[in-house]
Amino acid sequence: MSIVIEFDKVSRQFVRRQRASTIQERFVGLIRGLPPAEVFWAVRDVSFAVEEGQSIGLVGHNGAGKSTILKLMTRVLEPTSGRVTTSGRIAALLELGSGFHPELSGRENVFLYGSLMGFSRKEMMRKLPEIIEFSEIGPFLDTEVKHYSSGMYTRLAFAVATAVDPDILITDEVLAVGDEAFQRKCIDRIYGFRRAGKTIVFVSHALDVVRSLCDVAVWLDHGEMKAYGSAHEVVDAYLASVNERERAEFEQQERELAEDVRERMRRGTREVEITRVQLLDRNGQERITFRTHEPLTIRIHYVAHERIEHPVFGVGINHESGPWLTGPNTGFDRYHIPFIDGPGQIDYHIPRLPLLGGRYLVSASATDCTQLHEFDVHDRMYPLVVHSDGVSQRYGMLFIDGSWSWHG
DSSP, rough: EEEEEEEEEEEEEEOOOOOSSSSSHHHEEEEEEEEEEEEEEEEEEEEEEETTTTTTEEOOOOSSSHHHHHHTTTTSSOOOOEEEEEEEOOEOOOOOTSSSTTTTOOOOHHHHHHHHTTOHHHHHHHHHHHHHHHHHHHHGGGGGGGGGHHHHHHHHHHHHHHHOSSSEEESSSSSGSOOOHHHHHHHHHHHHHHHOOEEEEEOOHHHHHHHHSSSSSEEETTTTEEEEHHHHHHHHHHHHHHHHHHHHHHHHHOOOOOOOHHTTTESOOOOOEEEEEEEEEETTBBBBBEHHHHHHEEEEEEEEEEESSSSSEEEEETTTTTTHHHOBBTTTTTTOOEEEEEEEEEEEEEOOOBBBBBBEEEEEEEEEETTSOOOOEEEEEEEEEEEEEESSOSSSOOOOOOOOOOOO
């Protein structure tokens, strides 16, 4: 296979100056001269190659350098150092607003884009019905695109870029705008390009799509390449880093959480005191980030300051937006605890976590046998982050393991 995109030790530097925010600061600036410039590297010493027909994903946090890489590929930017080489016709969907002239109508922009890609007006006329059908903006085709919504713009831009039959298709978060039905149409067309042997460069925070669509991936972090290789391995490494960062941020938040705030999230008479709550993985390691279908154990540590007969322990999981998703306890499940006295712990095991990607809050409680007298309740005090990359369902909060049947 021939190489169609190659980055050889590529770096891109930007220079930015602080702007004066007041008339006084501007006046002082005129007297003293311009403020010192701040130099930063958006991309630094990046090297990778993409073969013909290969799909490559770019992953990383916002500001990691992904969009700069795409602009270097499309020659919107030139590298400060290093070398970028490409071969073949490239169609690029970069940030909203690039590629179309706002004063021209949608129809006029179709012909303008086609001419830039080397197509005659006659050739674009033949492609126009397909573009109109895919974009679904026929009634607005002769409206100036400056009046388009972001969704309308994306529909037309994607339809045109994919209709010109490029050798290389570059997309930057194309799925972030538009309704779900159109997003599915975009994904179907991208998969069609892949089956046709086209080269695809794909940027998205939808890591499950990166896994399934891309052969290889590049992980960028503050402009530097952290990993390059198999898409599955790179996504796994990136997720592990995200998990570790979220754990560190949570620990920092825990340290900064004021005692009075913590007390407002807690209630009870404290004959039994919950001293600690842990979220444990299959290896007994404590963490706050899990994946859909992973096992999860919620461990409640407690101290009973007196002998308590037939206590009831419970847990709860809420979505961060509010909905209470589950609230099992030992009473409902008829798990009999004869008595407690002193320190101990109790575990609630979830063999396959059914939650889809999102942020959740875990509660823990200790009550008497009637469940009316609360010894200690920690209400939504413990964060749980779930990633659902790699599973077939993407919408909602819960993975329901159902099946389809069809009769024609």
